[in-house]
Amino acid sequence: MIRLKEEEFTDIVKYMRQEYGINLEKKRVLIECRMTRVLERYGLDSFSGYLDMLHRDRSGEMAGEMVNRLTTNYTYFYREPDHFDRLQDAILPDLLEHVPSGVLDIWCAGCSTGEECYTLSMVLKEYRRSRNDACRARILATDISGEALEKAKKGVYPVKELEGLPPEWRRRYCGKTDGRTFGVEEDLKTCVRFQRRNLMEPARASEKFHIILCRNVMIYFDKSSRERLITTLEDALDKGGYLLIGHAELLTAKETRLEPVYPAVYRKKRE
Numbered sequence: 001m002i003r004l005k006e007e008e009f010t011d012i013v014k015y016m017r018q019e020y021g022i023n024l025e026k027k028r029v030l031i032e033c034r035m036t037r038v039l040e041r042y043g044l045d046s047f048s049g050y051l052d053m054l055h056r057d058r059s060g061e062m063a064g065e066m067v068n069r070l071t072t073n074y075t076y077f078y079r080e081p082d083h084f085d086r087l088q089d090a091i092l093p094d095l096l097e098h099v100p101s102g103v104l105d106i107w108c109a110g111c112s113t114g115e116e117c118y119t120l121s122m123v124l125k126e127y128r129r130s131r132n133d134a135c136r137a138r139i140l141a142t143d144i145s146g147e148a149l150e151k152a153k154k155g156v157y158p159v160k161e162l163e164g165l166p167p168e169w170r171r172r173y174c175g176k177t178d179g180r181t182f183g184v185e186e187d188l189k190t191c192v193r194f195q196r197r198n199l200m201e202p203a204r205a206s207e208k209f210h211i212i213l214c215r216n217v218m219i220y221f222d223k224s225s226r227e228r229l230i231t232t233l234e235d236a237l238d239k240g241g242y243l244l245i246g247h248a249e250l251l252t253a254k255e256t257r258l259e260p261v262y263p264a265v266y267r268k269k270r271e
């Protein structure tokens with residue numbers, strides 16, 4: 001394994017924080033483990049040589065490769081089920097009462113390999129089934145890791161991942177399996193659009209979302225990046241819209257103008 005010298009470690013930590021908000025201050029060994037093979041592929045035996053190349057690379061390819069290696073993409077289907085139940089019981093009915101077009105815009109920010117946005121797609125289908133409702137949605141699913149997004153677009157997962165889903169959902173939405181892997185139903189994909197996007201960018205004025213899921217992303221950020229992210233998410237929410245964060249990511253009244261409505265769920269005032 002190629003070891004990091006102190007100034008090389010500081011340089012990588014600074015770069016990842018400035019560019020992507022990710023705090024790697026306590027991840028020295030993780031960086032060494034995950035990056036050694038990348039350095040070897042470039043024929044390098046030190047991080048200094050790699051960092052010189054990275055800072056000179058204008059294509060963005062080396063940065064993209066480092067992000068693929070250093071982000072934590074851990075996710076699974078139906079993670080934090082409380083949110084998906086709450087969506088069906090309270091959030092969707094409330095929004096559909098107030099959104100005249102009946103079309104909901106949803107942003108899955110930090111979608112990783114796609115399990116979260118496909119679970120959401122299943123929830124929307126279940127909602128339509130149970131209520132005979134015409135609820136329609138457009139889901140924008142974004143992440144900074146190009147590699148995670150490629151997996152998400154394919155929508156093919158190890159069969160072990162099926163275990164997290166209710167059995168009838170497996171039957172309805174997880175069709176094709178070759179014994180080792182399964183693919184999510186094509187129908188689940190039609191309302192999802194994937195895009196590589198850095199959450200350190202400000203919100204786009206042309207976009208407003210009725211629901212934003214940004215779960216288990218800000219736990220990896222430092223304080224100032226987290227504040228920046230919260231502002232972006234608030235700006236991107238439509239009036240009356242809901243923000244869902246990870247259950248381990250409490251927002252304080254000081255940090256947000258949004259009102260807490262359920263555990264790890266916040267709403268923007270409608271007025």
Ligand SMILES: C[S@@+](CC[C@H](N)C(=O)[O-])C[C@H]1O[C@@H](n2cnc3c(N)ncnc32)[C@H](O)[C@@H]1O
Nearest residue numbers: 020071073075110112143144145198199215216
């Ligand atoms: C632990 S996963 C969470 C996935 C999913 N939201 C969930 O809760 O299961 C965190 C994701 O955030 C993404 N991420 C981290 N920093 C980001 C940034 N600056 N912009 C966009 N995505 C980022 C990572 O690439 C990773 O896929």
